[in-house]
Amino acid sequence: MVKSTRLALAVLVGLFAAPAFAEDVPTLTIYTYDGFAAEWGPGPGLKAGFEATCGCVVEWVAADSSIGTLRRVQLEGDTTEADIIVGLDTAISGEARATGLFADHGLDLSGLKLPEPWTDAQFVPFDYAHFAFVYDTDTVATPPTSFEELIALPDNFKIVVQDPRSATPGLGLVLWIAAAYGDRAPEIWAGLKPHILTVTREWSESYNLFLEGEADMALSYSTSPAYHIIAEGDDTIHAAMFEEGHLAQTEVAGILKSSEHQELARQFLAYLASVDGQKVIPSTNWMFPVVDLGADIDPAFATLPQPEKTLVLSDEEIAANSQRWIDEMLAAVQ
Amino acid sequence: MLTLPHRPLRIAAAITLATGIAVLIALVLWAILAAATGGEGSASRIDIAHLLRMTSIQAGLTTVLSITVGMALAWALNRLRFPGRDLVVGLFASAIVTPGMVVAFGLLSIWGRNGWINQASEALFGFSIGNPAFGLSGILFAHVVLDGAFAARIMLARLDAIPTPRLKTGQSLGLTPWQRFAIIDWPALRGTVPGLAAIIFLLAFTSFPIVLMLGGGPANQTLEVAIYAAVRQDFDLAGAVRLAATQIAVCSLVILAASALAPIPTSFGASAAPRWRDRGFARLLQMLVLTLCTIGFVLPLLSVLIDGLGAGIGRVVAQPAFWWATASSLVIGTASALLTLLLALALALGRGATGNGLLRTLLGMPAFAYLAVPAVVLSLGFFLLVRQLGFAPSVAAPYVVILANSLLALPFAMATLGPPLEAIARSRGKLIRSLGLSGWRQFTLVEYPLLGRDIGVMLALAFCFSLGDLGVIALFGTQDFQTLPLMMFRALGSYRGNDAAAIAAILLVGTIVAFVGLPRLFERIADAAR
Numbered sequence: 043m044v045k046s047t048r049l050a051l052a053v054l055v056g057l058f059a060a061p062a063f064a065e066d067v068p069t070l071t072i073y074t075y076d077g078f079a080a081e082w083g084p085g086p087g088l089k090a091g092f093e094a095t096c097g098c099v100v101e102w103v104a105a106d107s108s109i110g111t112l113r114r115v116q117l118e119g120d121t122t123e124a125d126i127i128v129g130l131d132t133a134i135s136g137e138a139r140a141t142g143l144f145a146d147h148g149l150d151l152s153g154l155k156l157p158e159p160w161t162d163a164q165f166v167p168f169d170y171a172h173f174a175f176v177y178d179t180d181t182v183a184t185p186p187t188s189f190e191e192l193i194a195l196p197d198n199f200k201i202v203v204q205d206p207r208s209a210t211p212g213l214g215l216v217l218w219i220a221a222a223y224g225d226r227a228p229e230i231w232a233g234l235k236p237h238i239l240t241v242t243r244e245w246s247e248s249y250n251l252f253l254e255g256e257a258d259m260a261l262s263y264s265t266s267p268a269y270h271i272i273a274e275g276d277d278t279i280h281a282a283m284f285e286e287g288h289l290a291q292t293e294v295a296g297i298l299k300s301s302e303h304q305e306l307a308r309q310f311l312a313y314l315a316s317v318d319g320q321k322v323i324p325s326t327n328w329m330f331p332v333v334d335l336g337a338d339i340d341p342a343f344a345t346l347p348q349p350e351k352t353l354v355l356s357d358e359e360i361a362a363n364s365q366r367w368i369d370e371m372l373a374a375v376q
Numbered sequence: 377m378l379t380l381p382h383r384p385l386r387i388a389a390a391i392t393l394a395t396g397i398a399v400l401i402a403l404v405l406w407a408i409l410a411a412a413t414g415g416e417g418s419a420s421r422i423d424i425a426h427l428l429r430m431t432s433i434q435a436g437l438t439t440v441l442s443i444t445v446g447m448a449l450a451w452a453l454n455r456l457r458f459p460g461r462d463l464v465v466g467l468f469a470s471a472i473v474t475p476g477m478v479v480a481f482g483l484l485s486i487w488g489r490n491g492w493i494n495q496a497s498e499a500l501f502g503f504s505i506g507n508p509a510f511g512l513s514g515i516l517f518a519h520v521v522l523d524g525a526f527a528a529r530i531m532l533a534r535l536d537a538i539p540t541p542r543l544k545t546g547q548s549l550g551l552t553p554w555q556r557f558a559i560i561d562w563p564a565l566r567g568t569v570p571g572l573a574a575i576i577f578l579l580a581f582t583s584f585p586i587v588l589m590l591g592g593g594p595a596n597q598t599l600e601v602a603i604y605a606a607v608r609q610d611f612d613l614a615g616a617v618r619l620a621a622t623q624i625a626v627c628s629l630v631i632l633a634a635s636a637l638a639p640i641p642t643s644f645g646a647s648a649a650p651r652w653r654d655r656g657f658a659r660l661l662q663m664l665v666l667t668l669c670t671i672g673f674v675l676p677l678l679s680v681l682i683d684g685l686g687a688g689i690g691r692v693v694a695q696p697a698f699w700w701a702t703a704s705s706l707v708i709g710t711a712s713a714l715l716t717l718l719l720a721l722a723l724a725l726g727r728g729a730t731g732n733g734l735l736r737t738l739l740g741m742p743a744f745a746y747l748a749v750p751a752v753v754l755s756l757g758f759f760l761l762v763r764q765l766g767f768a769p770s771v772a773a774p775y776v777v778i779l780a781n782s783l784l785a786l787p788f789a790m791a792t793l794g795p796p797l798e799a800i801a802r803s804r805g806k807l808i809r810s811l812g813l814s815g816w817r818q819f820t821l822v823e824y825p826l827l828g829r830d831i832g833v834m835l836a837l838a839f840c841f842s843l844g845d846l847g848v849i850a851l852f853g854t855q856d857f858q859t860l861p862l863m864m865f866r867a868l869g870s871y872r873g874n875d876a877a878a879i880a881a882i883l884l885v886g887t888i889v890a891f892v893g894l895p896r897l898f899e900r901i902a903d904a905a906r
Contacts, residue, residue: 076862077870081697103770104866109608116611117411117760123768206589207605240510241593242584243604246868250481251589253873255490256507269871328871368609372594 069099073111079104087322092313101317109162125301131292132292133213135165136357154332157290157352165294166311169329171263172288173214185282193233200239202248202257206368215261218289220367221353231374255349269328271342287351381808383815390739397742404623404757412613431598438519439573446527449669452662454535466891467674472526473840476586478880482676492513504899514590521673523576534564553658563891567795574634575787578747600622603750620753627748635740648664684881688874705859709842720789728801743790746783781842792834832898840887
C-alpha cells in the first residue's frame, strides 16, 4: 500500500516511485491514530525495533482518532487489511469487544505494572496515564484539590474540556466524574458550567487554548508535564491532584480475528508490552509505560505526582451507562 | 434572450456534469445507508428543531455581517492606493482557505484573554477588555474574518474590472462618492451578492470546529456536530444519513434561492488603476474601514506568521516527512485547481448559454451541493464507495482527495467566474452571433482574454483551498500520504505546538504567494492572447 500510494503520487508528479519492497516478506498492517504513527510518535521506533527481529514489514495506517480506527475496522469487517489495532482505550474496549472482531491475545501479562492488575483476554495494555487538569504555576499558585474546590472558585477561573462525543479525554472526564460522584454527577457538571470556557472537539484544541493562556486549566493527563520538562526544559506545567481520585486511561492493542498473520501479530503485541518496546513509549507518547523500565525511563517521569486513589469502572458499567452520562453532562452544561 | 449564441454543446456538457455531481452525492448517501446493517439505531437524542433554529440565526447573522463588511472593505481597497496593497489584498484573501483552527488561534492571540490587545490595554490603562472571543460573538467574529475577507476579494475583483471609460465619464459628471457607488459600483457588485451570500450561509451553517471551539459549549452547535457524533460516537449510520438529509434539505432551499435569481450583467475585463480619488468624508471613511479591517483580519494572520516563523521552523523543515507532505500538497493543490477550473468553466459556460430560467437554476445548484453535505458523511461515503469498487483506500486516496477538493472549491470558483462569463454572453452575444463564431473561437477570442485575471483568482482560490483542506484527507491519510494541514494537526495532537505553528505559517505564506502571484500571471497570459 505504501508502494501504491507513492506510485499514484509519483505518476501524478511524473517521478519514479520509491523502491519496491521485497514481496516475500509478510507485512503486518497496524491501524492506529495519527499522533501515534507520526514521525515523532512511537510508531517509527516500534517499527524499527520489531522489524529488526521479525523478518517482516510493519506498516502503520493512521486514522484521525483512536475511535476512528475502530469505526474503520467495523466498516471493513472481515475484509479489513488491519492485523492489529493499536491505541483503543479502556473506555471503548468494551464496545470494541462487543463487535466480535478481536481475537484472544494468549499472552501472559501478569508481570505488567499498572494501577490495576490486568486480566483482559483480548486487549494488551501498552501505556496509561490518569486524566487530570493541568495548570501553569506562573498563573495558578494554588490549584484546586477537588472538583468541589474547583466549583467554589470565582467564575473567572476558567477550564477547557473536550466534547465526550468526539474526544477520548472528553469521554474520560464524563466517566471520571461519574465514577467519583455517581448520582451526584449532574450536580458537579452544573457547578462546573460557569468555569467552562469552552468545549472543544479534540484534545489538541483545548490544550493549546490552555498553553496560549486563554484558560487556567485544561483537561489532559497526569503525564502531560513530562513533555514540557523533557522536550522544553519547562517545569511550570503541573497536573492538579484531586482528592476524590482519578480515572486512568489505559491504551490497549488488539489482534483482529480476520488477520492472516495471527502468530506475527501476537509477537508484535508481546514486543509492545516488553521492556524493549516499552522503552519507546514514554518520551514519544508521553504516557507511563506498563512495565518497570528502571533506569531506561527519563527521570522526569518519576517526579510526576501519582493520585492517591485510582477510580475504576468496569466495561459493563461503561457500556450500560456512558450514553446516559454523556446526555447528563450535555444537559447540565447546555 | 434572443441575443444568446446557440451553444447546445455547452449546455449538454453542463447538464451532464450537474447530473454527475447529483449522482455522486446520491451514491455517497446510499453507500452509507447500505453499510448501516439492520437495527433501527437508538432513537435520535437530538433536538433538531432547536439546532436548526440556532444554526440558522448564527449563519444568517454571519452572512449579513460578512457581505456588509466585505462590501465596505472592497470599496475601500478599490479606492485607496498604498504601498503593499497587493500584499494586504493577498492576506485578506488567504483567510478563507486557511484551516479554520489556524484563524481561530490567530484571532485569540490578538483578541483573547492573553492576546495582544488585552496585554496592551493592561499595560497602558491597567484593565483588560475581558474575553470577547468566546460565545456567539466569538463565532461571528471568526466567521466574518474568514468569509468577509473572501467576499471582499471577489467584490474587489469586480470593482477593479470596471472599465476605465465608465469611470472617466463618471468623473467628468462630477458624481458624489455616494452617487458613484450607487451608479457605477453597485451594478458591478450586485451580480456577486446572491452567490456569495449562499456560500457564506452554507459555510457558517455547516461550520463545525470553530463553532465548537469558540462557541463555548453544546449550547452553540450546528447540525454538523450532531452528525459527527452519530457517525463517530454512536456509530448510528442510518441516523447520520437522516440528519445529513435534513441538513441537505435546508441548505438546498438556500441554494435554490441563490441559483434562481435572474442573471445580472456585470462588468468584466482587466483591472485598471484609476486615478479617481474620493474626497473628504468618503476618503476618511475608506481609511477607517481599511484600518479596522486590518486590525480585525490582518493582525490575527500576522500573528500566525510571527508565531510560526520563529521557534519551530528549523526543526520542521529538517524532517523529510515535511518535504513529502509539501510535495503531496502541491501536487494535489495543482491537480484539483485545474480540475476545478474545468468543472467551473463547464458549468458556468453552460449556464451562461441558456436563457431557460429553470435550467439555469438547476445548473447553478450542483456547484453548491458539496458545501451542503456534511464533511464526515462525505469522507465516510467516499471511503465506502471506494471499497465497494474494489480499490484499497490508500490507492484511491490521492484521486479521491483531488476530486473532493475540486468539488469543495467549485462554489468559490463559480462565484468568481460565473458573473463575468454571463455578462460576456449577454453583452457580446449579438456580436458573437453576427460574427458566426464557433463555441471554441468564442472562448479563445472573446471570453478567455477578458477572464484572465478572474481565472487567476479562481485558480489561486482552488489551489489554496485544497492546500488547506483537512476534512477530506482525514480518513484517507496514512503514514505515507499526508498533506501539510494533516501534518500540522498531527503535530498539534502530540504537544508539538511549535511545529504546528511553523507549518501553519508556511501554509499561510504559500497561500499569500498564490493569491498575489496567480491573478497577475494569468492577467499577463490573457493579455498576451488578446
